[in-house]
Amino acid sequence: MIDTVAINTEQFFKQSKKDLTIDSERINLLTNIVHYISNEIKKNKKVYLNFICTHNSRRSQLCQVWAKYALDYYKLKNIECFSGGTDVTAFYRNTVKTLQEVGFKFEILEFSHQNPVYAITYKNCETPIIVFSKIYNNELNKKPFIALTTCSNAEKDCPHISEAIERFYIPFNDPKNFDNSLYKAEKYLETNKQIAGEIHFIFDLVKKSI
Incomplete structure (x- = not known):
């Protein structure tokens, strides 16, 4: 087990939404995602979300972890979330650290210098999140899925995703740019x-709309 310096994950989750600053264009994007997910659920369909970035090492993994947390928080049973990349690297150590800082616990299931497999848990976690870097169409990522690309390279390098029933481009700033700086953790x-x-x-609105 990897040691953690845990703070209250639920408090961080709530405060993150309170402090959220996004423009009208971003709100429209997130609302469109909500509408699509909600409509699929209303058709009595199981919804699979696949967060995709180039290396499946930072942003897509953070999205998967928080999406799973949100599903438990709102008790949404008919949605599952995954992540993947266009290349395989590793669940990067600084991604592990930033999640540990907000209360997530990591256990190494399979040790590897290249690409370890972790089980992530948190308070009131129903099932651990099994994470490692993998290709977006890995057999563990259930299909057909809604593809949410989180970086420009993944959006460019995946011109066609046959397994996707819909696709949204939802970019986030890449913390990798600060890996060798004094501002890395920040x-x-x-x-x-x-x-x-x-x-x-997203999931607050999904819960309210179904």
Whole structure:
């Protein structure tokens, strides 16, 4: 088990939404995602969300973790979330650290210097989140899914995703740009909070609309 310095995850989740600052264009994007998810659920369909970025190491993983947290928080049973990339790298160590800082607990299930497999848990977690870097169409990512691309490279490199029933481009700032700077932890936490806030925004509205 990896040690954590935990704060209240629920408090961070709630505060992220309260502090969320987004423009009208972004609100329209998030609302369109809400409408699509809600309409699929109303058709009595199981909804699969696949967050995709190039390396499946930072932004897409943060999205998957917070989406799973939101599903438990709002007790939404007919949605599942996954993540993937166009290349395989690893669930990056600074991504692990920023999630630990807000209360998530990590256990190594399969050790690998290249691409370890983690189980992530949190208070009131119903089932652990199993995470590692993988291609977006990995067999573990159930299909057909709604594709949500979180970086410009993934959007460009995935001109056609045959497994996707719909696709949304939802970019976030890449904390990788600060990996070798004094602001590394701050910038990872900033992206972590932005993603938590927007995921909270989405699933709060999904819960209210179904």
